[in-house]
Amino acid sequence: MTTPWGERELSRFPEDPRDQLRAWDASDVYLLRYLAGQEIPLTGEVVVLGDRWGALATALEQFGPTQITDSFLSQEATRANLERAGVAPGVVRLLTTQDEPPERVDVLLVRVPKSLALLEDQLLRLAPAVHAGTVVVGTGMVKEIHTSTLRLFERILGPTRTSLAEQKARLIFCTPDPALRRPANPWPYRYSLPDGIGAVSGRTVVNHAGVFCADRLDIGTRFFLRHLPAPGAGRVVDLGCGNGVVGTAVALADPAAEVLFVDESYQAVASAEATYRANGVPGHAEFRVGDALTGVAAGSADLVLNNPPFHSHQATTDATARRMFTGARRALRPGGELWVIGNRHLGYHTQLKRLFGSCELVASDPKFVVLKARKQA
Incomplete structure (x- = not known):
């Protein structure tokens, strides 16, 4: 430059x-x-x-x-x-x-x-x-x-x-005006989740400014919450956690689960921790800002849940999804699973098959798919 x-x-x-x-x-x-x-x-x-x-x-x-x-x-x-x-x-x-x-x-x-x-x-x-x-x-x-x-x-x-x-x-x-009467800062914003979405039904969400869907549950996450795996996974990673609704749902459904919340946004990780704390969730949780799963020990996770973004700032790219999927495979133990929610048109199944050797369709609707890939021994 x-x-x-x-x-x-x-x-x-x-x-x-x-x-x-x-x-x-x-x-x-x-x-x-x-x-x-x-x-x-x-x-x-x-x-x-x-x-x-x-x-x-x-x-x-x-x-x-x-x-x-x-x-x-x-x-x-x-x-x-x-x-x-x-x-x-x-x-x-x-x-x-x-x-x-x-x-x-x-x-x-x-x-x-x-x-x-x-x-x-x-x-x-x-x-x-x-x-x-x-x-x-x-x-x-x-x-x-x-x-x-x-x-x-x-x-x-x-x-x-x-x-x-x-x-x-x-x-x-x-031109700054020191005499200007500024409004109060409305952030972070809190709202209650709707019913019919499993363990987090009616629970509180806390969103710091800039986190996706600040005032309501987005339709992709809503669909994902209805199709999460059964409790009992052990160590679970909410990768690209946003406001932490998915990881909090896992922790509420399975108090024995250890949940790691990861995002590259400082606002998102702060939101995830605030959401988790606001609901008095039992069990153990960790909150980490970082690039995908860099720094997470290989073979340390039983389950990774992921809703990958397809934008990096204003640019449309699948680079972030690639890093997330690759990092998930490294972090999973043999037999561990990566569950992904994504728009149909993004074609994540192709990347997952190439990386994991197989990919299973868990659920779908006209807009979204939930995919599962298992790490081979």
Whole structure:
């Protein structure tokens, strides 16, 4: 990536030669060019919110920015890109959306996220640190910036306008108003599950901002809950756990089960733990942020339950599903099973047959399939 401060060699995490996806886009370049062209003083506390793969934090490393992200993969990509650029550890501070934000923000650079809820939550968390002199600039592709996005900046920080589009990217300019009366932060959000879905019927769900289906049970998970394996599996992994409904259902149905909740989203893992605790579930549970099942001991799981995403930020890709399926096979003991819920059109059965040698259809409807693959001895 060419920046006003030199060339930067960037990659996504984990690096996969099969995926030809860049670690930056036109909106990152547009923002960096604007900052240099307008001679914006990048002094004091510079905060980069929502940096996708560390492109902004790496380009601006000489200014000692703080990066805040919800994504473990994005944070690891940032570490790798900074190391590749020869930046010493600690020069760029890496925070998650669950960490306490800085007490003062002098420059706030916002890469607009896919989730409007996550943007709302993070702007509300950062607003007390923003002052009248804070420079606030957002960036995103045209398709990512809507009227609702601009209204959110105005409602939480102050008057907002946009730039002209360049290479299908746009900038957001916001002038902080310290006298603005901000709304209370509505996150995390709690709701009760419907009946007829097994052990979690009527139970409480806690969703932090940015987690899929914040105010209701999505139809894919609803279908999965009706077709979960019988209790008695032993060590169970809820892989890509989201708000933890599936793993919590397993724990409620089988108090002897040991459940590991895993997701690459810090917001998701916090939601899963909050959901589990809110329902007073007996038994043992572990909550881990990470890349699929990296770090989980081989042969340590009896059952893996998985609803793999088919997007990585805005890009449509099956790379995440591939890593999840491969990691599940390694983590399962011989005879252990991977159960997958997915849209019919994604064709996961082909990947599972290739990886496990066989794949069984457990249940289906016009939209979804539940598949089972067993690890051979």
